Amino acid sequence: MKPHETSAGAPLGLRDVAVRYSGADRDAVAGVDLDVPAGALVVLLGPSGCGKSTLLRTVNRLVVPYRGAIEVDGHDVTASDPQTLRRGIGYVIQAVGLFPHLTVAQNVAIVPQLLSWTPEAIAARVDELLDLVRLEPARYRSRLPRELSGGEQQRVGVARALAARPRVLLMDEPFGAVDAIVRTSLQDETLRLHRALGTTILFVTHDVDEALRLADRIVVMKDGRIEQDGTPLHVLAKPATTYVETLLDAKDAVRRLSLLCARDALRNASRPVDGAPPVPASETLRAVLSRLLEGADAVAVVDDGRVIGSLSFAEIRAALVANER
Amino acid sequence: MDLLIHVRDHLLLAGAALAAALAVAVPIGAALARAGLARSAWLSAIGTARVIPSLAVLALMLPLIGIGFAPAFVALTLLAIPPIAINTDLGLRGVPAAMREAARGLGMSERQIRMRVDWPLALPVVFSGVRIATVEVIASASLAGFIGGGGLGEYIINALAANQMGQLLEGAGSVAVLALLADAILGAIERRLAFTETKPAWART
Numbered sequence: 001m002k003p004h005e006t007s008a009g010a011p012l013g014l015r016d017v018a019v020r021y022s023g024a025d026r027d028a029v030a031g032v033d034l035d036v037p038a039g040a041l042v043v044l045l046g047p048s049g050c051g052k053s054t055l056l057r058t059v060n061r062l063v064v065p066y067r068g069a070i071e072v073d074g075h076d077v078t079a080s081d082p083q084t085l086r087r088g089i090g091y092v093i094q095a096v097g098l099f100p101h102l103t104v105a106q107n108v109a110i111v112p113q114l115l116s117w118t119p120e121a122i123a124a125r126v127d128e129l130l131d132l133v134r135l136e137p138a139r140y141r142s143r144l145p146r147e148l149s150g151g152e153q154q155r156v157g158v159a160r161a162l163a164a165r166p167r168v169l170l171m172d173e174p175f176g177a178v179d180a181i182v183r184t185s186l187q188d189e190t191l192r193l194h195r196a197l198g199t200t201i202l203f204v205t206h207d208v209d210e211a212l213r214l215a216d217r218i219v220v221m222k223d224g225r226i227e228q229d230g231t232p233l234h235v236l237a238k239p240a241t242t243y244v245e246t247l248l249d250a251k252d253a254v255r256r257l258s259l260l261c262a263r264d265a266l267r268n269a270s271r272p273v274d275g276a277p278p279v280p281a282s283e284t285l286r287a288v289l290s291r292l293l294e295g296a297d298a299v300a301v302v303d304d305g306r307v308i309g310s311l312s313f314a315e316i317r318a319a320l321v322a323n324e325r
Numbered sequence: 326m327d328l329l330i331h332v333r334d335h336l337l338l339a340g341a342a343l344a345a346a347l348a349v350a351v352p353i354g355a356a357l358a359r360a361g362l363a364r365s366a367w368l369s370a371i372g373t374a375r376v377i378p379s380l381a382v383l384a385l386m387l388p389l390i391g392i393g394f395a396p397a398f399v400a401l402t403l404l405a406i407p408p409i410a411i412n413t414d415l416g417l418r419g420v421p422a423a424m425r426e427a428a429r430g431l432g433m434s435e436r437q438i439r440m441r442v443d444w445p446l447a448l449p450v451v452f453s454g455v456r457i458a459t460v461e462v463i464a465s466a467s468l469a470g471f472i473g474g475g476g477l478g479e480y481i482i483n484a485l486a487a488n489q490m491g492q493l494l495e496g497a498g499s500v501a502v503l504a505l506l507a508d509a510i511l512g513a514i515e516r517r518l519a520f521t522e523t524k525p526a527w528a529r530t
Binding site: 114 | 424426433441
């Protein structure tokens with residue numbers, strides 16, 4: 001990663017935000033408070049019509065609330081001109097968002113062009129961004145969107161959103177139109193980019209697994225309100241309402257195991273067992289459980305080449321119980 | 326040589342009428358696309374106007390403008406306006422709402438969205454209207470001969486009067502060839518237009 005890629009994220013603050021569409025008899029967003037710390041990846045989760053996408057779009061003023069305040073990096077979004085605001089905030093939507101009459105390079109270059117960068121700076125930035133999203137510039141630069149696969153289009157969409165080094169990235173169901181395998185790899189890419197760039201990301205999805213995979217924090221929404229706001233593990237272990245419990249299928253213990261890692265279970269660890277197969281400390285408990293079901297009595301947890309403990313069924317169950325408390 | 330002069334006059338008349346129609350019809354189409362409720366009323370009015378035969382329009386021009394190039398030019402312009410206006414409306418309204426929303430989200434102004442998204446995406450459809458209008462105008466320009474507008478119509482009428490079958494076929498055949506040629510050339514351009522654009526320097530490989 002080149003050093004100037006790193007543009008630390010900016011915090012977001014939403015206070016009592018309420019939106020009502022004209023002609024509707026109830027609020028699409030009904031007084032929401034939300035704080036997103038700088039550099040966090042927060043996922044808004046809920047079924048369609050719960051207001052998650054509307055809430056996201058208040059941040060770049062595509063939707064204007066009738067009440068409440070929204071701050072990006074401490075500045076009220078109504079204070080600046082909406083076009084200037086939007087050029088500073090990355091925005092990714094489903095694949096339809098790419099302009100079909102423009103090449104990949106032209107699509108990616110839109111915001112730098114709006115910001116009147118020099119042609120040389122734009123050309124260099126386009127190649128840099130295509131590298132960043134792992135599309136070989138020489139091969140992809142002059143292709144049209146229709147010549148790309150769904151996954152490739154979505155990478156271009158992400159590159160376009162990151163073009164002007166925004167400190168906040170809004171992603172609205174970005175991977176809804178691609179198949180499951182591609183979606184998983186795009187999620188990995190999102191996590192990689194998030195770690196590398198430190199951009200604050202607000203991500204909207206109705207896909208529970210996607211939310212659990214990506215989120216530092218999950219905000220579950222229903223009828224324009226926040227139902228629960230917490231870490232994935234917290235929301236799964238202690239669903240605040242039956243709605244959250246049903247939506248996340250929180251009773252599924254295996255689902256929770258995929259959010260815990262071997263290291264988390266070690267506080268209950270027994271002494272190392274001779275001949276136990278090694279697993280890295282960062283491995284999920286779900287994978288550890290799978291190893292145990294394959295026949296091992298215990299696994300040896302390895303960190304930095306050193307065995308730091310062992311795990312068997314008992315420790316895994318204990319870790320789940322501890323997580324519920 | 327006489328035939329070539331008539332072909333030239335024919336094309337001049339058709340070209341002038343098309344240029345004038347383009348200047349009038351594209352703004353009309355753009356206004357229609359934004360018109361909301363009044364739109365369907367206007368579209369049916371345009372549709373009704375199209376039913377009036379070209380020859381009747383030419384005849385109606387006579388008492389108003391007299392004979393010669395001018396009435397033929399006005400009549401052909403009126404003929405070419407509906408297909409271009411309707412396709413402009415169609416093309417602009419065919420731009421997906423999600424595309425405009427994406428453009429807005431990237432920070433484009435309304436003007437930038439119109440110039441960089443709406444018009445380029447509508448262009449192939451608009452151009453298809455121009456192609457239809459061109460073929461209609463080239464064919465109908467033959468009728469200008471009846472009101473002294475010149476062109477291949479005059480050539481054909483002279484042949485009829487002199488009972489010159491060969492000359493008649495030359496003239497009629499020329500009109501057909503011109504119409505087919507225009508359709509083929511404009512059709513080829515139309516296919517190339519679909520979602521391509523001249524590339525600025527930074528986008529070239």
